[in-house]
Amino acid sequence: MKVLGPVQLEVDGVPVRLTPLTVRLLVRLVAAGGDAVPVRQLRRDVWGLADEPRHLDQRNRNEVQKRVLELRRALAPGQDGAGTNILRTEQQVTVQGPETAYRLVLRPEELDSARFTAIVSDALLAPPATAAHRLAEALSLVRGRPLAEVSGEGFAAPFVRRLTALQETARRELVRVQTDLGRPELALPVAELIAYDHPDDAEAARVLDTLRAELRARHGAELLRHRVPLPGQRADVVLLRGDLFDQADCNLVVGFSDTFDTETEEDLVISRESVQSQLVDRLFDGRRRLLDDKLRAGLRKTKAVGTESARSKPLGRRVRYPVGTTVVLPVDGRRVFAIAYSQLGNDLVARSSDRDLRLSLENLWASVAVHGLFKPVAVPLIGSGLARVTDLDRGQLVALIVDSFIDACRRYPALTPELRLVIRPQELARTDLTPVEQRFQDLVLGHGAAD
Template sequence: MTRIRVSVLGPAGLEVDGIPVRLTPLTTRLLVRLVAAEGEAVPVRTLHRDVWAVDGERPHQSGRHRNEVQKRVLELRRALDPDHGGDGARVLRTEQLLAAPAPETAYRLVLTPEQLDCAEFTDLVNSALLAAPASAADRLAAALALVRGRPLAEAGGEDFARPLVRRLLALHETARRQLIRSRMDLGRHDLALPVAQQLARERPDDQDVAELLGALRARLRERHGQELLRHTFPGAGDLVVVRGDLFDQEDANLVVGFTDTFDTATERDLVISRDSVQGQLVDRLFGGERKLLDDRLQAGLRALTPLRTERPRDKPRGRRVRYPLGTTVPLTVDGRRVFAVAYSRLGNDLVARSGPADLRESLATLWPAVARYGMFKPVAIPLIGSGLARIVELDRTQLLFMIVESFAAHCRRDPATAPELRVVIRPADLERTDLSALGTHLRTRAAHGRADVGAGTGPPSTGAGAGDSGAVQGHR
């Protein structure tokens, strides 16, 4: 059968087998008038009065009026049935009304909800009002997607269209309000917000809408909590910058920076400071048992080839076996991973030193390990390089850029690295980190169709890296 689609939720239109059909203005008004009858037969006299907008019927004009209506009916039937298969007469039926003083010809438009957008809209909204939130949200969104403007627009404010238009407008209002509630029930306040904002623009004096919009905004602010910036890389997850403590990110894997000797000793702060992220790792995730962390690290490093071993007289304190920068050891702690990555060199004077190139290459080696062992969980990373590693060439904003662009560059090659990169910034570091610069850069890149923050001006670009199995050997 011919696939027919009549649209009246906005400018009237007709599609046959997916192809738009051009109708004359009078034939379009005839189609709208028949839709407004909602499946009832409409006498020829009524059709002529409403479509041609004439008051009453002049003497001796009935035959002419009937011919004018029949001409438009024939045009509409041909449009509905270009292959002459009989669909036109089945959809637009001719009937005789016998209740009048004399038999009178009438026309009835018979369309299913799949063929008429306002009927489909009505069915979707009515069924959504009785459905569970997820089903309701799906049906209401589908219903609202059908709306392209004011219903039965070609009819203007004509009396014949008023009942259907009033009912469709009321359903449209109900659909939007219910969609907001359904999405709120599902915890998708972000999707409910645009609908509420549109309602508020259209109804600036509606107190209920204003209160609903205010409640939504408050919930979204609560949801963000310590979140400071969010950006989605197309096809490669989200970047989130949060204020807080790395070890409070309980739903994420963690990245902890180490020196090339993977020292863990914090006694008297001679080798590793207790205030450093490594020092906190011992207390926060290993219950203060440094040996437990040390054993786990050494087990992961056994399969790797060291760079060299220092002599005791040259390095009397701390570990003496050095590994290439970028070496990454994944540690399993409470069902998640801690990625211990070497990005600085611990001198024999027990001072950690690193530079932009060291950090860039270490990050390039880190991400393959995250992709392989991270179980596709969010990965949280501090502003590594901003503490005792002394990357003095870069400020905190530049360090943030380097971390972000390194992750984005890797995700272009392996989008399944992690669903979210979460950069955790300590509150004390916020005033020295320009998040607005990063936000502007990301937005500009997105506007130009770039998924990364890589090339161009700003902080140095990151290079590429590769990882092996188990603990990952870095560059030499």
């Protein structure tokens, strides 16, 4: 039987419908908390009838008996006499003589309010992890105000008041233990309910503000985090405001041109502000030749597609490799994936396209699946720098990178636990992240891929 909200009677898991008066009778007996209720009291509380002389109230007593019989049949359908064990008839001695009374006898597991009380009482004495589990279990039983049909009536007031107070205790204790366990994200929804129900409670408002501040601080530089919504996948996509080379726990992705140039002198071939230049300074201590040696070693098995003459390309490297070539560079126990996603013209201007970038990303993920050591992978906003993919804005570039990663997760189930797309603070104001949110919404809803 469920009374933590609108009354629901179920027998062997099957809902039972009762007439409104019989529902009131049942609720009145539940509110008695296992005590016997005299017929005269039932008439007053359920039917709203004043006491009459005993020789005149036989009809009223018959009405009570009629509803009692209906309730017994509902409680134990098809079991002759079984209903009398649940709804018992007793005789009470009064100054006016013996009087019939009725007592509802239910086991704790048969009444949700009894289960709720027992679980909360147990949880209040338990260690935090056990308490959190038990309190959440207890609160899941609550569907609304106890004895909702009669919560404003005097006979129900003590019962409702006790359960409401216990529910409030359970909610506040759940917020406390979840916070102690370092789970503010689980404490927050409960704290919000408490603050909503008690708008003038300064302590509830303070707790809510503290939880929200803690969660904001936990996100730090994170702009977005979603779990890839594919069966069997536990990979996250994270958008982060920051510096690619501060991601010390990640493999890194660095974009190159098809000639894999690294020369930055006088900014003629590669800009000193480029990611390639930062790679030399941040991970190779400024030793450009060491990076060049690693690139040459990684390119030995890749067939070049052409070689420029010194006359046509007097500066920089002249050997060209296919767009999409990926070179794996081992650095301090992790990997730098150097991908050629643009073509460096003989005029030293890098050019790329949507198609080039898609191909490069496909090859990147294939290489990560083999050489990535199942580490997180940090990627800059490839295509937004000097090798500009002019047919896509920054938000679309983010969506393209994320979309290619999700497609790769279908092909390589153990690709990486996390794609961390790092956006520089100065790029953020010009980057619309709506396409990425829409992509995840489409996936969750089972729609097709976003454009």
